[in-house]
Every structure is written in structure tokens, then in C-alpha cells.
Amino acid sequence: MRPELVCPAGTPAALRTAVDAGADAVYCGFQNATNARNFPGLNFTPDELAQGVEYAHARGTKVLLAVNSFPTAGRFGLWRDAVDMGARFGVDAVIVADIGVAAYVAEHRPDLRLHLSVQAAASSPEAIRYYVREFGVKRVVLPRILTIPEIKEVKSEIPCEIETFIFGNHGLMVEGRCSLTNYATGLSTNMDGVCSPAAQVHYDKEPDGSVATRLGDFTIDRFGPDEQAGYPTICKGRYLAPNRDDAYYAFEEPVSLNLARLLPQLIEAGVEAFKIEGRQRSRAYVRQVVGAFRTAVDQVLAGQEPELADLVALTEGQKQTQGAAASKKWR
Amino acid sequence: MTEIAQEKSAASGMGPGRFLPPPPLFLLQPVLRRVVRRVADLHPSLFDRLGPHRSAHFVIDARGLPFVLLLVPDPGNLQFRAIARRAEPVSDARIAGGFFDLLGLVDGAEDGDALFFSRDLDITGNTEAVVCLRNALDDVEGSIAEDVAGLFGAPGRAVLAALRRAGDRRGSGS
Numbered sequence: 001m002r003p004e005l006v007c008p009a010g011t012p013a014a015l016r017t018a019v020d021a022g023a024d025a026v027y028c029g030f031q032n033a034t035n036a037r038n039f040p041g042l043n044f045t046p047d048e049l050a051q052g053v054e055y056a057h058a059r060g061t062k063v064l065l066a067v068n069s070f071p072t073a074g075r076f077g078l079w080r081d082a083v084d085m086g087a088r089f090g091v092d093a094v095i096v097a098d099i100g101v102a103a104y105v106a107e108h109r110p111d112l113r114l115h116l117s118v119q120a121a122a123s124s125p126e127a128i129r130y131y132v133r134e135f136g137v138k139r140v141v142l143p144r145i146l147t148i149p150e151i152k153e154v155k156s157e158i159p160c161e162i163e164t165f166i167f168g169n170h171g172l173m174v175e176g177r178c179s180l181t182n183y184a185t186g187l188s189t190n191m192d193g194v195c196s197p198a199a200q201v202h203y204d205k206e207p208d209g210s211v212a213t214r215l216g217d218f219t220i221d222r223f224g225p226d227e228q229a230g231y232p233t234i235c236k237g238r239y240l241a242p243n244r245d246d247a248y249y250a251f252e253e254p255v256s257l258n259l260a261r262l263l264p265q266l267i268e269a270g271v272e273a274f275k276i277e278g279r280q281r282s283r284a285y286v287r288q289v290v291g292a293f294r295t296a297v298d299q300v301l302a303g304q305e306p307e308l309a310d311l312v313a314l315t316e317g318q319k320q321t322q323g324a325a326a327s328k329k330w331r
Numbered sequence: 332m333t334e335i336a337q338e339k340s341a342a343s344g345m346g347p348g349r350f351l352p353p354p355p356l357f358l359l360q361p362v363l364r365r366v367v368r369r370v371a372d373l374h375p376s377l378f379d380r381l382g383p384h385r386s387a388h389f390v391i392d393a394r395g396l397p398f399v400l401l402l403v404p405d406p407g408n409l410q411f412r413a414i415a416r417r418a419e420p421v422s423d424a425r426i427a428g429g430f431f432d433l434l435g436l437v438d439g440a441e442d443g444d445a446l447f448f449s450r451d452l453d454i455t456g457n458t459e460a461v462v463c464l465r466n467a468l469d470d471v472e473g474s475i476a477e478d479v480a481g482l483f484g485a486p487g488r489a490v491l492a493a494l495r496r497a498g499d500r501r502g503s504g505s
């Protein structure tokens with residue numbers, strides 16, 4: 001089976017770039033809390049989504065709509081409208097995390113294909129089978145915590161497709177359950193759709209050229225003048241602790257996932273779709289990363305050794321990891 | 332700093348002096364006005380993505396140029412002016428980077444996050460306003476740099492081509 005290359009589109013221009021660079025499917029969301037990349041200036045208006053679907057479909061590319069945050073009481077209408085608009089515009093699937101949203105799609109939009117977001121953090125065959133049985137989920141996006149043998153084992157026990165991340169931002173907390181941003185800012189990654197809201201991120205340049213990063217009232221890192229930087233997320237910050245001489249990465253280092261070398265094993269394990277992270281990134285990123293993985297996947301399928309373009313310049317901290325796919329060690 | 336990083340940062344700081352000797356600022360202002368008007372006319376949807384940050388004052392510091400640029404992307408009060416460094420105004424946000432890196436951003440050729448990770452881009456002030464501006468500019472189809480070059484006909488396009496070549500050489504050299 002030919003795996004699908006699922007690519008990020010934070011803006012209409014990025015969507016067209018991903019389609020033109022060879023994406024089999026693009027994923028995108030509306031400009032509100034219904035999707036887990038609710039960043040300022042990003043995402044799609046309803047008109048833009050309708051046009052994006054037209055552009056993609058005319059070129060044989062699918063559009064997957066991310067409605068993958070968790071509605072709180074009294075706000076469900078926003079998520080219902082997002083699903084309804086997606087169905088009206090002809091998206092090929094909705095990616096959901098919340099069981100209420102999944103139930104709404106199953107009951108009211110039974111023809112709409114349902115994908116289970118990584119935000120649902122379903123990693124056991126039992127959990128995945130539950131979503132398949134109750135809501136008719138057709139594909140699960142696996143959390144980034146499984147080794148390849150584990151993915152293979154899960155695949156053998158579930159009646160749906162598997163999508164795995166192969167490139168991009170790498171936050172190792174269990175997806176959909178991280179409350180670090182909530183603790184520091186009062187806004188929730190999972191319910192408001194934004195980790196480290198930009199309005200609360202501050203970079204203070206110091207006279208020696210170093211930069212201190214603050215999120216709300218908390219200093220989360222300080223980069224020396226020549227040090228590589230990372231995203232301003234708490235999980236990638238450096239902290240002082242009583243038993244440490246220097247500030248250290250308490251959770252995770254700034255590093256990006258890159259599974260390019262593992263593509264053959266992932267295909268062999270039965271993965272049906274490869275996901276590239278980065279809806280918050282530019283067209284330049286989309287063009288380079290999608291183009292590189294298009295070539296690599298096609299070469300693997302043709303039985304050739306994949307040529308792996310050097311993508312390190314685009315990675316966080318200019319460092320790459322194979323994450324849990326290669327080892328269960330934390331880092 | 333490694334030798335490579337030193338070369339890169341020296342090259343990033345290099346202005347486009349070989350191609351565009353900086354004219355006196357009063358000669359530059361009408362050109363900048365035309366440039367920003369042209370971009371606004373071609374891409375009106377850009378302002379929607381800026382949301383509440385349309386009235387923000389952005390200072391853009393292309394290292395190596397003898398002036399900074401002030402941008403107010405408000406369709407009702409559009410401003411794009413060159414200001415001497417010693418008279419830099421108070422701003423909501425400040426974006427500083429090498430000339431070729433900033434050109435790459437408006438040319439759709441560079442990724443803002445990557446430049447930030449490598450510390451080639453410095454951001455201070457209102458981060459949300461900068462993120463909005465970045466996303467709004469990135470959603471512009473084609474290249475803003477090309478739109479601007481087109482304003483000056485064949486000579487404009489020739490200058491852009493020369494700058495792109497210089498930027499590429501710098502990239503491959505580092």
C-alpha cells in the first residue's frame with residue numbers, strides 16, 4: 001500500500017505550496033479555538049477553506065480538517081459549526097480528539113470520514129478499538145511515544161489505519177494532556193488550542209547579546225549570544241534546581257523529530273500515512289520539507305535507497321532526533 | 332562561535348551595498364511609500380491576518396544598513412519610512428536580522444522560525460504582533476520582493492536577481 005504524505009497548511013498560501021510540492025493530503029484548521037494550532041494570524045476563514053478544498057481537489061490532494069481541541073461546557077457550538085462547515089466544503093476527513101465532537105460527527109455527519117487526532121492520545125489497541133467501535137474512526141494518529149515494533153503490534157490488533165508523525169516539533173508530554181501552558185498563562189493548549197500564546201511570550205535582549213525568554217511571569221530560558229534557540233514552550237525551557245549547578249533542560253531539549261531514515265521500517269510496520277508537523281511554519285519550510293519527503297517516500301516505494309535532503313537548518317535547536325521510534329529512553 | 336557561524340553572521344550583517352548604495356533618506360521616503368502602497372494594493376487580505384495589530388509600529392533593522400525602517404501596516408494610515416539609527420522611534424515590536432535574511436523572508440524563500448532558532452533573527456517587543464505580521468506576509472502568494480521589484484520594471488527585476496544570487500552565494504558559503 002502507498003502511504004499518504006500528510007502535510008501542514010497554516011495559511012492558504014501554505015496549502016497551495018504543500019499541494020504543489022507533492023502532498024497527498026493537507027491538514028488545516030479554522031481561525032478559532034477548534035484547532036490545536038490557534039495561533040494569531042494563522043489558519044483559515046470559511047471562504048479560504050472552501051477555496052483551499054477546491055484547489056487541492058483539482059490536483060488530486062485531500063484536505064483533512066483539524067477540529068482537534070476539546071470544547072468546554074457551553075462552547076460546543078463552535079466545534080459543531082466547524083464540523084458542519086467542513087462537511088459542506090467537502091473536506092475528506094475531520095481530525096477530532098474529543099468524544100463529544102466524535103459523537104457529533106458519527107451521528108450527524110455519518111458520511112464524513114473520521115480521524116482520531118494525536119491529541120486524543122490513544123496508544124493502546126483497546127483505546128483505539130473503542131473509538132473505532134463507538135464512532136467509526138477510520139484512522140488513528142499515534143502519539144509520539146511508540147517504538148516501531150510497538151507500532152507494528154498495535155497495527156496487528158486494530159481495524160483502522162495508522163498515521164505517524166515523521167518530522168517536526170517534538171514535545172514528549174502525552175499529547176492532549178499537557179497543562180504546562182495552562183499553569184503559566186491561564187490558557188489551555190487543549191481547550192483554547194494554543195501552547196505558549198504569543199501575547200504572553202517576551203524576549204528580553206540583554207547587553208551581552210543573550211536573550212531571556214519569558215512566558216507570562218516565568219522566565220523559561222536564557223540563550224547565550226551564540227546559542228541556538230528553541231520554541232518558547234515550557235517543555236523546552238531550562239531551569240535552575242537546588243541540586244544542579246547550572247540551568248538544565250528539565251523536560252526536553254529543543255530538538256525536532258526526523259524519521260526519514262526509518263521510512264522503510266515504518267512502511268513495513270503497516271503505517272498508512274506519514275504526518276509532517278508545522279502548521280505554524282512558513283511556505284519555505286513547507287516547500288522544502290514536503291518536497292524532501294515526497295522524494296524520499298517515492299524512492300522507498302520504488303525499492304531505492306532514499307536520498308535524504310538535509311533539513312537540519314529547519315529544525316528546532318538545529319538538532320534532530322528519532323524520538324521514541326528508535327528508543328524508549330526519555331532522551 | 333565556530334568559524335562557520337562567524338562567517339555566517341558576518342555575511343548576514345552585510346548590507347546590499349554592492350548593489351544599492353544607500354541614497355539620502357529624503358530620496359528614499361517616496362520610494363518606500365510607493366513600495367508599501369503597491370504591496371497593500373496587490374494584497375489587501377494581508378491586513379485581515381494582522382487583526383488588532385494593524386496599528387502596531389514595527390521597527391525593522393536590516394543590519395548593515397545605515398537606517399532602520401518603520402512600518403505601520405494600517406490601511407488607513409499606512410507608513411513605511413527610513414529613519415536614521417540615532418533617531419530610532421519607540422515601537423511596539425522590533426525585528427532585526429541580516430539584510431539577506433530579511434529579503435529571504437519577504438521573498439518567501441526563508442523560514443522565520445529557522446532564522447529565529449539559528450539566532451539570525453532577533454525579536455523584541457510585542458511577540459504576538461510579530462507573529463501576526465510574519466503569518467500575514469507568509470500568506471502572500473508569490474513573492475513580495477518580486478512585486479516590489481516589478482514596480483521598477485526591468486532594472487528593478489535585475490537588482491532583485493542580483494540580490495538573490497548574492498543571497499544564494501552567502502547561503503552556500505555558510
Ligand code: SF4
Nearest residue numbers: 171173178180195235
Ligand atoms: S508545553 Fe510542550 S509538551 Fe506541552 S503542549 Fe506545549 S509543546 Fe506540547
